[in-house]
Amino acid sequence: LLAADGSIAPTIFAEMSALAMRTGAINLGQGFPDEDGPAEVLEAARQAIADGVNQYPPGPGMPVLREAIAAHQRRWYGIELDAASEVLVTAGATEALAATLLAFVDTGDEVVTFEPYYDAYAAIIARAGGVHRTVPLHWTREPRAGEPGAGSSAGWRPDHDELRAAVTDRTRVILVNSPHNPTGAVLDTETLALIVELADRHDALIVTDEVYEHLVFGAAHTPIATLPGARERTISISSGGKTFSTTGWKVGWITAPAPLVTAVLAVKQYLTYVNGAPFQPAIATGLGLPDAFFTDAAATLAAKRDLLAAGLETAGFALSLPRAGYFVIADAAPLGFADGAELCRALPGLAGVVGVPVTAFVHPDRQGDYASLVRFAFCKRHEVLEEASARLARLS
Ligand code: PMP
Ligand code: GLN
Numbered sequence: 001l002l003a004a005d006g007s008i009a010p011t012i013f014a015e016m017s018a019l020a021m022r023t024g025a026i027n028l029g030q031g032f033p034d035e036d037g038p039a040e041v042l043e044a045a046r047q048a049i050a051d052g053v054n055q056y057p058p059g060p061g062m063p064v065l066r067e068a069i070a071a072h073q074r075r076w077y078g079i080e081l082d083a084a085s086e087v088l089v090t091a092g093a094t095e096a097l098a099a100t101l102l103a104f105v106d107t108g109d110e111v112v113t114f115e116p117y118y119d120a121y122a123a124i125i126a127r128a129g130g131v132h133r134t135v136p137l138h139w140t141r142e143p144r145a146g147e148p149g150a151g152s153s154a155g156w157r158p159d160h161d162e163l164r165a166a167v168t169d170r171t172r173v174i175l176v177n178s179p180h181n182p183t184g185a186v187l188d189t190e191t192l193a194l195i196v197e198l199a200d201r202h203d204a205l206i207v208t209d210e211v212y213e214h215l216v217f218g219a220a221h222t223p224i225a226t227l228p229g230a231r232e233r234t235i236s237i238s239s240g241g242k243t244f245s246t247t248g249w250k251v252g253w254i255t256a257p258a259p260l261v262t263a264v265l266a267v268k269q270y271l272t273y274v275n276g277a278p279f280q281p282a283i284a285t286g287l288g289l290p291d292a293f294f295t296d297a298a299a300t301l302a303a304k305r306d307l308l309a310a311g312l313e314t315a316g317f318a319l320s321l322p323r324a325g326y327f328v329i330a331d332a333a334p335l336g337f338a339d340g341a342e343l344c345r346a347l348p349g350l351a352g353v354v355g356v357p358v359t360a361f362v363h364p365d366r367q368g369d370y371a372s373l374v375r376f377a378f379c380k381r382h383e384v385l386e387e388a389s390a391r392l393a394r395l396s
Pocket of ligand 2: 013030
């Protein structure tokens with residue numbers, strides 16, 4: 001976390017957004033939408049401010065939001081939650097992750113994640129004194145139409161034997177992220193069931209980061225908490241940022257059995273205590289929007305994915321279509337770029353576009369396998385994606 005001179009190294013997102021600002025390049029690095037979310041949600045925040053919802057909310061979150069989170073889990077997943085004891089509002093999914101891992105991981109405890117992984121995981125596990133074990137996601141390139149296997153099992157997947165080998169009695173937490181950042185993978189039910197089986201066998205907790213739960217392009221999201229035997233050992237994390245295009249509001253939450261919520265709250269109360277009073281009822285409004293809002297948002301994003309993916313392929317990158325989320329991973333090797341980090345530093349000059357090297361999501365010892373891969377965000381307006389595609393075409 002510290003640079004060689006003792007200064008704090010900025011996250012890859014801060015570094016790449018600064019590069020975009022400095023060069024005027026199109027920022028497809030940090031994942032945030034460039035359009036506002038639903039008008040009702042924005043208006044609800046304005047109204048809450050006007051109504052004086054501007055002081056500390058209750059520690060576990062405002063009842064209106066906790067009830068909306070419980071109602072959302074019931075409506076979409078059939079999960080019944082007691083809003084008073086099984087729901088906790090946090091300062092984004094980031095604080096939910098930090099408070100949860102700090103609550104349950106002691107020095108030397110192992111935390112298993114897939115790799116690549118969202119960069120905050122490694123930092124928080126290290127702060128908690130934990131040992132980070134990873135299970136690689138293996139990439140099979142999308143076969144072209146007519147090639148053997150077309151339309152089948154392309155994408156990023158874990159090997160079940162490698163997953164089995166990583167989970168042991170030293171494992172305190174299996175930290176799942178599906179839909180997954182940065183790959184856009186959605187874990188299949190067999191993998192989720194294996195995670196539950198392993199957690200049960202080794203008495204580990206499951207912490208599941210589902211911030212992209214509604215940004216899925218195809219089969220609906222399956223929360224791991226809905227699998228048999230999972231609920232009592234699972235802490236589910238989500239956030240309003242992605243679903244409602246309000247990443248700057250930092251309203252997230254955990255849902256879990258009451259004793260686990262109590263343990264996380266014990267940590268959370270001394271991290272931020274509370275956050276985002278007027279945004280809490282606004283996110284509650286969002287969670288109550290009709291089904292069509294959620295399905296339309298995913299369809300809109302899928303069209304953006306297709307647009308950027310086509311642009312990247314025309315430019316000469318190799319990729320497979322992500323099944324969810326904000327990002328597509330593109331392999332620059334076919335263009336003759338072996339080092340994605342170097343390419344990302346040069347890309348504003350070469351093409352006026354910013355991306356993020358996938359090595360930022362990988363342990364320093366294992367960068368080789370991911371060296372030529374770049375993550376691009378497609379949660380941007382069509383004209384921005386078209387312009388980025390046209391610029392990237394200059395690379396070939
Ligand atoms: N987890 C994942 C997988 C993410 O991609 C992000 C943000 N992009 C977060 C957590 C953080 O969410 P929040 O902004 O709500 O803290
Ligand atoms: N989660 C977003 C991403 O992956 C941004 C997170 C951040 O800026 N820390 O790009």
